[in-house]
Amino acid sequence: MPPAPDRQRPFFVVLNRRSGSGDAGATERTIRRTLDAVGHPYRLFCAKRPRQLGEMAKQAVAAARAQEGAVVVAGGDGTINAVVQAVLPAGLPLGVLPQGTFNFFGRCHGLPEGDAGAGMRGLLDAQETPVQVGMVNDRVFLVNASLGLYPELLERREQDKRRFGRHRLVALLSGLRALLGDYPDLRLSLCEDGQRQVRRSTTLVVGDNRLQLESIGIPEAAALGHGALVGIVLPPLARWRMILTAVRGLFGHLGDVEKVDSFAFTELEVALPRRRQLKLAIDGEIVRLPLPLRFRVAPQPLRLLVPRERQP
Numbered sequence: 001m002p003p004a005p006d007r008q009r010p011f012f013v014v015l016n017r018r019s020g021s022g023d024a025g026a027t028e029r030t031i032r033r034t035l036d037a038v039g040h041p042y043r044l045f046c047a048k049r050p051r052q053l054g055e056m057a058k059q060a061v062a063a064a065r066a067q068e069g070a071v072v073v074a075g076g077d078g079t080i081n082a083v084v085q086a087v088l089p090a091g092l093p094l095g096v097l098p099q100g101t102f103n104f105f106g107r108c109h110g111l112p113e114g115d116a117g118a119g120m121r122g123l124l125d126a127q128e129t130p131v132q133v134g135m136v137n138d139r140v141f142l143v144n145a146s147l148g149l150y151p152e153l154l155e156r157r158e159q160d161k162r163r164f165g166r167h168r169l170v171a172l173l174s175g176l177r178a179l180l181g182d183y184p185d186l187r188l189s190l191c192e193d194g195q196r197q198v199r200r201s202t203t204l205v206v207g208d209n210r211l212q213l214e215s216i217g218i219p220e221a222a223a224l225g226h227g228a229l230v231g232i233v234l235p236p237l238a239r240w241r242m243i244l245t246a247v248r249g250l251f252g253h254l255g256d257v258e259k260v261d262s263f264a265f266t267e268l269e270v271a272l273p274r275r276r277q278l279k280l281a282i283d284g285e286i287v288r289l290p291l292p293l294r295f296r297v298a299p300q301p302l303r304l305l306v307p308r309e310r311q312p
Contacts (some may be wrong), residue, residue, distance in 0.1 A: 009093075010043070010067050010069035012043050012060040012070070016053060030116040031097075070305060072094070072120075074097040076284065079099075082285075098112075102284075104212045126306055129304050132301055133301065134208035144207045145205075147279065151286055187199075193266055202235065204233055228266055229296070231265055231295075
């Protein structure tokens with residue numbers, strides 16, 4: 001049965017009240033006011049704590065399936081990830097209201113950033129766009145999944161955000177401060193499209209967001225969306241070279257650094273000797289997954305609802 005037209009298809013909205021630096025209560029009121037004004041059917045699922053997101057997403061998916069509706073998520077990249085984890089296997093359309101700090105996913109697809117009213121109005125006259133989704137084991141990722149130094153940076157960043165506020169400048173200064181600490185030295189066994197090699201690394205990042213990879217100067221960004229992901233391996237470096245590499249990445253020249261290895265792939269397996277599980281950062285959230293890690297593109301695309309008039 002074909003989906004109902006957008007103006008008749010009910011919305012089941014999952015709202016993370018802890019996302020971003022704005023007023024989540026104001027976001028909720030804006031969503032209600034916007035949909036009530038046009039008489040569009042909807043139901044809100046509000047998560048007061050991040051650990052409630054998974055259950056809220058499952059409830060929204062079940063309701064959307066029963067009523068031939070669409071799921072809508074309001075939050076940052078981590079919140080969007082949690083909802084996509086439930087939406088993708090259900091094959092439902094998804095609308096996104098970006099409310100986070102960096103909003104790489106929303107910005108990559110031209111979605112209104114931080115303006116819930118404009119976002120909801122756009123979804124009332126949206127069109128479906130298939131979007132590639134990355135997988136690591138059974139977890140989805142939309143922006144990146146990483147191990148090594150990057151998860152340590154994210155943990156430090158979240159601590160500083162809770163102390164100083166959720167702002168991009170706080171995230172930047174926190175990351176640079178973390179570079180002055182100790183670095184992990186990982187001996188990774190990588191099997192890239194059937195070819196195995198052992199690499200020493202402080203960080204492995206697997207990206208699935210063209211905007212983020214282009215912003216740091218990774219030439220393989222163009223391969224995304226065509227059945228491939230992009231891996232970035234950063235080897236052990238002296239502290240001054242690590243800081244210089246980070247600064248070059250901020251100015252969009254990470255791909256020009258001699259020792260940084262970036263490559264496009266369709267499947268990648270990662271193992272570490274004498275390790276059974278590993279800490280990862282997935283779309284900005286810290287998780288632990290069993291080894292080996294298997295990176296690939298999800299077999300089905302995400303049915304993203306995109307406003308007909310996209311943001312630049």
